[in-house]
Amino acid sequence: MAQVSVDVLEPRxxxxxxxxxxxxxxxLDDYVLSFIFDDILLVEYVDEVNDGQGDAVMRDxxxxxxxxxxxxxxxxxxxxxxxxxxxxxxxxxxxxPHDKGVxxxxxxxxxxxxxxxxxxxxxxxLFGICKLNxxxxxxxxxxxxxxxxxRL
Numbered sequence: 559m560a561q562v563s564v565d566v567l568e569p570r571x572x573x574x575x576x577x578x579x580x581x582x583x584x585x586l587d588d589y590v591l592s593f594i595f596d597d598i599l600l601v602e603y604v605d606e607v608n609d610g611q612g613d614a615v616m617r618d619x620x621x622x623x624x625x626x627x628x629x630x631x632x633x634x635x636x637x638x639x640x641x642x643x644x645x646x647x648x649x650x651x652x653x654x655p656h657d658k659g660v661x662x663x664x665x666x667x668x669x670x671x672x673x674x675x676x677x678x679x680x681x682x683x684l685f686g687i688c689k690l691n692x693x694x695x696x697x698x699x700x701x702x703x704x705x706x707x708x709r710l
Contacts, residue, residue, distance in 0.1 A: 592668035594678070597642040600667070601634035601652060602676040613675075627656045633688060634677065637670050643681050653685040 594600055605615050606624065614621040615632070622630075636650045646652055659679030667673050 586665050590666045590668045591638070594638050594640045596640045597644075597681040598640040598678055599636055599643060599646065599652070599681055599684075600638040600662075600673070600676060600678055601654075602637050602673055603632060603634045604651060605633040606675065624656075630656045631685060632656045637667055637673060637676065639681075646681065646684065646687060651688040651690075653688055654679060654683050655685070658683040 591600070606613055607616060607621070608614075613624045615624060615627060615630075616622075631653055632655070633651055633653055636646050636648050636652060639646065639648060659677035661675070661677050662673065663675045665673045
């Protein structure tokens with residue numbers, strides 16, 4: 559049996575470059591997305607801010623750049639759900655791993671408007687549903703003053 563060195567193999571290029579879709583709008587400039595299939599969710603990030611130095615996520619008063627969140631969790635609001643979704647509904651805030659799903663930006667969504675930045679993912683990828691903590695004491699430091707925010 560003939561053997562081939564890995565070093566001489568050339569990577570095959572796919573007919574469809576999915577990497578280009580993860581940074582754009584899927585070519586839907588002239589369309590409005592109105593329905594998604596199966597157990598797919600379309601969610602819009604709610605934990606991301608642009609602090610003037612790029613996109614970041616606030617964690618315990620510290621700005622963490624999104625490119626440093628490869629194995630972290632994210633929070634997002636559910637915008638659309640497929641017909642096989644069982645546990646979440648439009649408007650829920652969900653928790654999921656940052657490295658799952660296909661990112662999408664600048665897509666017009668029926669009944670929502672333009673989605674700034676979000677992700678398509680399967681319901682099975684979710685960790686859970688979040689609710690806003692209404693306990694004000696957990697949001698105040700022991701001295702009663704706001705903590706200074708730092709960027710990593």
